[in-house]
Amino acid sequence: MKILVTGATGFIGQNLIKHLLNQDHSLVLLVRHNSDISILDNRASLFYYSDEINNLITLFQKELFDGVIHLASLFLATHQSHNIPNLIHSNIQLGTELLEACKLSKTSWFLNTGTFWQHYENEVYNPVNLYAATKQAFEDIAKYYTETSDLIFTTLNLNDTFGPNDTRNKVFNLWYQLTQTGATLQMSPGEQIIDICYIEDVINAYEILINHLKMNPNDVKNKKFAIHSNERMSLKKLSKVFENTIGIPLNIEWGKRSYREREVMIPWKDTQPLPGWKPKYSLIEAIQKTIGTMK
Amino acid sequence: MKILVTGATGFIGQNLIKHLLNQDHSLVLLVRHNSDISILDNRASLFYYSDEINNLITLFQKELFDGVIHLASLFLATHQSHNIPNLIHSNIQLGTELLEACKLSKTSWFLNTGTFWQHYENEVYNPVNLYAATKQAFEDIAKYYTETSDLIFTTLNLNDTFGPNDTRNKVFNLWYQLTQTGATLQMSPGEQIIDICYIEDVINAYEILINHLKMNPNDVKNKKFAIHSNERMSLKKLSKVFENTIGIPLNIEWGKRSYREREVMIPWKDTQPLPGWKPKYSLIEAIQKTIGTMK
Structure with missing residues (x-):
């Protein structure tokens, strides 16, 4: 499959990219001008994010991706006031621009990454911090795109990894x-x-979910799955x-x-397990x- | 009361400001550098929004507002791709910065304005358009602030007005x-x-809700009320x-x-009426x- 991946330079991103390339998927990595691309696997292509959304749309219309794996986020356990623009840009606007590009180019699926921290005290929604609130806000935006296109949107909820x-x-x-x-x-x-989850198990979960997205998309559409120990x-x-x-x-x-x-004190428990996955x-x-x- | 109002130049804003000034409330209007301030009532003070959130925080810490009435929004029935940054800035980031300033200065209440369009086909959440999705996203952000401070957050959901x-x-x-x-x-x-609701009835709803926010805040905290015909x-x-x-x-x-x-085809019906209000x-x-x- 041809997949666009964001967050390539992060811990999960680096591991996932290597794994997907080993499976002969074709990857385009969305990176920023200040990303450290020296750590990236050179079998993948790079595309530099710019403030001009038309560049992204043109990329999508040219590449006709099967899907997007969205790992990029700005994680801040506690924020300072001046972090707000970056939190909103990284965790809401970037994803919205990707969804817009998906809709316009009829991309099949979008695999989003969420956090257990959207579920403080095991509530359906109660954000631990502003980071988690921006993650939830992005899912509300995604609802507009899934309601107005055939895009399959799925969220994998992660907690600690190592x-x-x-x-x-x-x-x-x-x-x-x-x-x-x-x-x-x-x-x-x-x-x-x-x-806390081991990285090979996390990567395995992404692989299983990507296969569901390809083979039985209606089973996973608009669902959230949790990866936990x-x-x-x-x-x-x-x-x-x-x-x-x-x-x-x-x-x-x-x-x-x-x-x-x-x-x-007690991580989110009320989770939906990913079919076919266990550590x-x-x-x-x-x-x-x-x-x-x-x- | 001393109140900060956003969206002062809009139709509801202009009417509400006149009414609140006639009741001897002290108002600061948050305006943009390109706002047409010639249409604003000169009994209110103006504060120009800037990209530097510290200016806003300093204002809040100096003025110690009783509350914020947040009317500003970018309304687009249908959006173009290049509108996304402005939609997110106007409908999510601005409000987030206001909530941050409220939290830091211990402002008592925040009166938000929502839309029936967050409830397409009478669903708990289904956005008619991207505008409505950004409104919902902002409410998710607000939950972080109400969970981590004593701020009273209330949303008045409007539909058509005239x-x-x-x-x-x-x-x-x-x-x-x-x-x-x-x-x-x-x-x-x-x-x-x-x-569709008549403006004097809409303004009356704001007045009633502001009184609730002052007199019995716990009755309205974290609630959404709908103004409808x-x-x-x-x-x-x-x-x-x-x-x-x-x-x-x-x-x-x-x-x-x-x-x-x-x-x-059928506007949102499953609404909570505002206690004490009718057209x-x-x-x-x-x-x-x-x-x-x-x-």
Whole structure:
């Protein structure tokens, strides 16, 4: 298939692109002028985003993509006032422009990426932060396009992810540093439940969903599916699993920091599983595969 | 009360501002550099919107408004691709910046304006057009602010409105032109139900809701109220009422044009009435009061 992918330089993007190229899909990556394209697989073509929507429409009309995989987003756990224009541009306007281009060029499907954080306290909609609110707002925009065209729109809802070569400032990287330096880390009381997925399982979910989009689009149209772990546990317990897997004790002072405002104590549960998907790797296996790449 | 008002130069804005000033409220009107401020009541102060959100926040922290009445929007019955940035800026980003300023300055309430067009075919949410989708998207953003502050957010949902000195290109103005020129107008079959409200009744609804926001905010918090006519009728029948009131026959060729795509045949019905509000004027009275100003 010929697919346009956004968010190519992110952790999930890099892994997904490699996987899709290995399957001989033809990819065009939508990148920004300031994107670090040196990390991108050179088997994919690049298209530079500009403020002129006609450039995007022309691309779509020329390439006649089968679908769009929309991973790009501006993630901010907490925002500052001056971030608002960028949050709205990245998380609402860019996607709207893509949907407009899809409608005009009769693209078959659009695979969107959502977040568990749209569902604080397990509500149908309650955003943890402004980032999650902009994600929800984009889904409202998408409804206009699905109502006025044949576009198949589907959202894959992700929570935490991890895997080899993950450079994001996430908990496993922080903990790995402790084992190397012997430093002490102050953390919250650690009772929040963590739902973290291994990258190969996440990529597998995208692959399965893309196949549904091609083979049985009506089964997935306008639906949201969640990718989550079979092994949810508290942050404190997760640290023990990590410690046991790596074989080096972690110096964590639990309770020395407060929970953040609107800390998610229990991740979204009321999810629709993606048909045909389940994690292939246990948490311990996945941590083992990840540790080898840490530095 | 001290109130910030957006959309001051629009038809509802101009009428509402005059009314609120007559009641001795203190108003600051948020205007754009290209707004026609010559039409604004000079008893109100003006503040020019800029792309720098800190200017807005500084204004809010200095003025300590009781509330915001948000009327500004970019209305487009059908959009062109190049309208997307302006639609998103006017209907989502501006409101988000206002909510951010409200949160930071502990403003008590925010009165938003919605549209029946968020409810195509009487659905909880189904946007008639991209304009309506951006209105819905903004309400998602607002949920973040109401969840993370004490801000009271309320939406007044409007449909068609009319009244004296309405310069918008709406049906009564079109029909009045027919009576003056004797021209013929081609219209759709005219079976769509029209729900149109007289401006004094609309302004009265705002006044009642503002009083609720001050006196019993918890009764209206996070609610949507609809302002609609007690005299819904088909467009064709409405033309007869207009014709009889003005006493001059209209030359309309019904059915010579198609309904527009996603024509609203039956306006939103599943509405929550605003407590204490009902129209004061019959449709005939309201048309009589309007005709005298037409030219």
